[in-house]
Amino acid sequence: MRRSGTRREAILAAIAAGEADVDGLAARFGVSPSTIRRDLQRLSAERAIARTYGGAMLAPMAEEQSLGAREGMNRGAKAAIAAAALDLVPEGETLILDGGSTIAAFGRLLRGRRHRIITNNLPLIALLADQPGIELVVLGGAVRPISMSTSGPLAEAALRCLTADRLLTSADGLMPGLGLCEATLEQVSLKSLMMQRAAAVTVLADASKLGRAGQPCWAPLPARWTLVTDAPERASEAFGAEGAEVVRAPGAG
Amino acid sequence: MRRSGTRREAILAAIAAGEADVDGLAARFGVSPSTIRRDLQRLSAERAIARTYGGAMLAPMAEEQSLGAREGMNRGAKAAIAAAALDLVPEGETLILDGGSTIAAFGRLLRGRRHRIITNNLPLIALLADQPGIELVVLGGAVRPISMSTSGPLAEAALRCLTADRLLTSADGLMPGLGLCEATLEQVSLKSLMMQRAAAVTVLADASKLGRAGQPCWAPLPARWTLVTDAPERASEAFGAEGAEVVRAPGAG
DNA sequence: CGCGTTTTGCGCATTTCGCGCAGGTTCCTG
DNA sequence: CAGGAACCTGCGCGAAATGCGCAAAACGCG
Numbered sequence: 001m002r003r004s005g006t007r008r009e010a011i012l013a014a015i016a017a018g019e020a021d022v023d024g025l026a027a028r029f030g031v032s033p034s035t036i037r038r039d040l041q042r043l044s045a046e047r048a049i050a051r052t053y054g055g056a057m058l059a060p061m062a063e064e065q066s067l068g069a070r071e072g073m074n075r076g077a078k079a080a081i082a083a084a085a086l087d088l089v090p091e092g093e094t095l096i097l098d099g100g101s102t103i104a105a106f107g108r109l110l111r112g113r114r115h116r117i118i119t120n121n122l123p124l125i126a127l128l129a130d131q132p133g134i135e136l137v138v139l140g141g142a143v144r145p146i147s148m149s150t151s152g153p154l155a156e157a158a159l160r161c162l163t164a165d166r167l168l169t170s171a172d173g174l175m176p177g178l179g180l181c182e183a184t185l186e187q188v189s190l191k192s193l194m195m196q197r198a199a200a201v202t203v204l205a206d207a208s209k210l211g212r213a214g215q216p217c218w219a220p221l222p223a224r225w226t227l228v229t230d231a232p233e234r235a236s237e238a239f240g241a242e243g244a245e246v247v248r249a250p251g252a253g
Numbered sequence: 254m255r256r257s258g259t260r261r262e263a264i265l266a267a268i269a270a271g272e273a274d275v276d277g278l279a280a281r282f283g284v285s286p287s288t289i290r291r292d293l294q295r296l297s298a299e300r301a302i303a304r305t306y307g308g309a310m311l312a313p314m315a316e317e318q319s320l321g322a323r324e325g326m327n328r329g330a331k332a333a334i335a336a337a338a339l340d341l342v343p344e345g346e347t348l349i350l351d352g353g354s355t356i357a358a359f360g361r362l363l364r365g366r367r368h369r370i371i372t373n374n375l376p377l378i379a380l381l382a383d384q385p386g387i388e389l390v391v392l393g394g395a396v397r398p399i400s401m402s403t404s405g406p407l408a409e410a411a412l413r414c415l416t417a418d419r420l421l422t423s424a425d426g427l428m429p430g431l432g433l434c435e436a437t438l439e440q441v442s443l444k445s446l447m448m449q450r451a452a453a454v455t456v457l458a459d460a461s462k463l464g465r466a467g468q469p470c471w472a473p474l475p476a477r478w479t480l481v482t483d484a485p486e487r488a489s490e491a492f493g494a495e496g497a498e499v500v501r502a503p504g505a506g
Numbered sequence: 507c508g509c510g511t512t513t514t515g516c517g518c519a520t521t522t523c524g525c526g527c528a529g530g531t532t533c534c535t536g
Numbered sequence: 537c538a539g540g541a542a543c544c545t546g547c548g549c550g551a552a553a554t555g556c557g558c559a560a561a562a563c564g565c566g
Contacts, residue, residue: 022553032515037554053306053523054553079269079301079311083262086299108312111300122378122391127300129375129398138375138403140393140411145382150391154411158393161407249262275522285546290523306554307522 021055077206077230082106084249085228096194098169099149102204120150151190167198173212176238181215188219207231274308330459330483335359337502338481351422352402355457373403404443420451426465429491434468441472460484
């Protein structure tokens, strides 16, 4: 029977459309849950989907574009850093969330919480827009495809109309005494303005960023700020010596 | 004990490292499977992981398709209207693309072309950001989850810094003499400003929108504008009589 | 029409999950 | 310093989901 292949494609489409539980799919296609289970098992073996308890979800794509590849890098570390940063942020605060995959990982954890979010992090919008407890404001401006974020004069103009309790940001590199570095002046200009507009500054950076000066454009850090990192203490103590509160997230493994 | 937060981060790291089953995690951390289960439940609620049968996996970065469901409605008609509208737009123009699924369908057709795009249509960003021939500017502002678009004072302020060759917009309803209607004043205020800022106005509306006054807030249309619709001529001739150029798209089929 | 292959549905044992309950620890407060 | 609130933890129980084996049905092919 060639039809089963057709049904598996339809199941794939149904899962992509949100129909995710075994019983629902069984009713939808008029077959028994056992059959759906077998189909899901096969699709799972083909790496097309991933099984969940009582259902299935689209498989996490192995690799994709430039952004997806970088998101995969240090993913565990970023998730751990994001979770550690979450404990520092009281519910109800107004947050500025900067661009970058580390901040996106943090933003995902805000689902279910109550916050006002100001962000130029475009992938984050889809993750938070449906949350009833979250009021989302997007900073406009020109889109940087590499980082999927906005920047430029329009973003800065919008930011000048807003203030926040806390900024969460990351960087291409951090150096004691210099601050954080990025590839373009446009980026550091926006980051500096974000720091001015937030009462507290929290920087999320994995171990590979500390002590790295790989970019030419620098933004100084405020007198008091918080660093959340998975790096060992010897790599971060220099920041602590110059006014940063250092929070360690457990390293992967 | 506040340490549980620390353990949850460690669990996150362990899952990223491949340790994925409940019993293994319980043994790894020296706690009962019940506790691990609770931790996984909590991480799952935070969307940091996804539960599987007997374990967990890192949450996929991409999700969200509540909009996708509505996008399916009148999909054929919208695609036909979008294709017809594409013929009206010369390559190289600077376009304002309003929110809504009809405009999103149009924007998808711009892939591979050369344009400057100004938009508050959030789903469109992911579709066009990777296109080398397209320069993308996002209007910031508050996010309306229902339509996945931005609006409000910030969007209008940004728009006041920009002009465009053409506006492509849609509406909840169109009436001869009245213009187009939307659910909120905020929406029509932004649409009116978009019309002022664009040298030409093109409205995409399927047959169900014509002659419908289902919303209380109205924006008048300019003296000359273009209507692209799949409705039969008798439904659109009233608009032609008051200055609109009417372009018919072949009905869905 | 007969046969082999594939698919499907069902029952059963096993595993996992969710929830309530009791005990213990931490922290805050009067 | 004592009391209490909040939290975490472990355990047991009922419910749900899973995997497996087996028999019946559907399909393709000679």
